[in-house]
Amino acid sequence: MSVPIQGAYYYECNEPLLNKAVLTATSSLRDRGASNARLNAWQPTESQYLLASSCIQEEEKSRIGRFVFKKDAKASLTGRLLLRKYVCDTSGLPYSEINFDRDVNGRPRLVCDNSKRELANSLHFNVSHHGDYAVLAGEVGNVQLGIDVMKIEYTGGKSLSEFFRLMTRHFSMQEWNTIRGVHGTSENKQLVMFIRHWCLKESYVKALGVGITVDLRNISFKVKTPMLTCGAITCDTQIYVNGKRLDGWLFEETLLDKDHCVTERAHTVNLTAIQNFKEGYA
Numbered sequence: 001m002s003v004p005i006q007g008a009y010y011y012e013c014n015e016p017l018l019n020k021a022v023l024t025a026t027s028s029l030r031d032r033g034a035s036n037a038r039l040n041a042w043q044p045t046e047s048q049y050l051l052a053s054s055c056i057q058e059e060e061k062s063r064i065g066r067f068v069f070k071k072d073a074k075a076s077l078t079g080r081l082l083l084r085k086y087v088c089d090t091s092g093l094p095y096s097e098i099n100f101d102r103d104v105n106g107r108p109r110l111v112c113d114n115s116k117r118e119l120a121n122s123l124h125f126n127v128s129h130h131g132d133y134a135v136l137a138g139e140v141g142n143v144q145l146g147i148d149v150m151k152i153e154y155t156g157g158k159s160l161s162e163f164f165r166l167m168t169r170h171f172s173m174q175e176w177n178t179i180r181g182v183h184g185t186s187e188n189k190q191l192v193m194f195i196r197h198w199c200l201k202e203s204y205v206k207a208l209g210v211g212i213t214v215d216l217r218n219i220s221f222k223v224k225t226p227m228l229t230c231g232a233i234t235c236d237t238q239i240y241v242n243g244k245r246l247d248g249w250l251f252e253e254t255l256l257d258k259d260h261c262v263t264e265r266a267h268t269v270n271l272t273a274i275q276n277f278k279e280g281y282a
Contacts, residue, residue: 039075040132049074056080057099075129082136083108086125090140093119105209126206133256137264146206148199149262152192160187164194171197172220192261196228197221199263200237200251207265218242221251230255 044052053061060080067073087098087110100108108127112120124145125138131151139145156163164179171179179193200221205214222238234253239246252264 038132039071039078039129039134042074042078049077052077052081055084055095060100075134078134079127079129079136082127082134083125086136086138087123090123090138091119103209107206107209128202128206128262131260133260133262135256135262137266139266143266144207144209145264145266146203146208147262147264148202148206149256149260150195150199152195152259152261154191160191164190167194170201170216172217174222175220178223193223195261196223196253196263199253199261200239200265203251203263203265204239204249207267228253228255228261230257 053064056064056077064073064076064080067076083100084095084098087093088095093116097112099111101111103109108125110120110123122140122142123138124140124143125136126146127134127136128147128149129135130149131153133149133151135147135149137145137147154160154163158166164176168176175197179197180190181193201216201219204219205216218241220240220243222240224236224238225234228234232254235250237251237253239249239251249265249267252266254262256262
């Protein structure tokens with residue numbers, strides 16, 4: 001049985017960060033509200049932004065400083081703050097002792113001295129940001145998890161049908177049948193289903209730590225609930241890898257609002273299965 005998933009956090013940034021940070025939805029995705037993760041609700045003053053930046057590591061501050069667009073920098077900064085707040089609240093570690101590095105796939109991980117190695121290994125977290133939202137999933141225990149949020153929009157310049165043609169290799173034939181729907185399905189509905197499937201794939205490969213470097217056609221999702229709705233969690237989507245259904249994998253899907261889809265994935269770790277999956281794509 002999967003451990004309950006920790007929810008996404010947000011900061012109330014009309015006050016200085018750290019001292020006045022507000023947390024909500026600390027138990028599970030089901031208890032969280034969309035407003036709790038909304039990036040455009042944070043309009044910091046220059047001093048507040050500098051204070052927020054001072055809370056993260058120098059190498060992350062330098063990386064964020066290289067973003068061309070301010071909105072991208074703010075989204076990335078928010079993600080780092082979410083990580084630090086989650087670790088602080090879950091572990092009791094003071095901010096001064098919270099440090100992260102990145103694994104070989106670029107995924108953040110907690111760095112502790114040997115006396116706290118067990119703690120570091122037990123904390124799992126994942127962050128995603130896109131559109132108006134930054135979200136975090138966190139769990140304690142022998143688990144793997146991933147989360148992905150996407151704004152439901154298409155700004156590629158090409159027609160949607162041409163875009164789908166270019167993306168053909170990333171989805172199975174069964175998935176494309178679901179995405180395109182029956183004859184006459186509107187482009188907007190097709191786009192919504194496309195985004196939903198992409199969130200599912202992202203959350204899965206992020207949970208495994210392999211990134212979007214595998215043949216995504218071999219990872220196929222069977223959607224049983226045709227439409228997501230705001231305020232409701234869908235948990236009945238099934239996953240198939242190389243044609244075989246994988247049991248025990250939980251995918252929680254919802255709409256944060258009418259324009260944003262989020263998927264969270266959790267599963268008790270089977271290290272052998274994960275290693276075999278990675279080796280299969282080596």
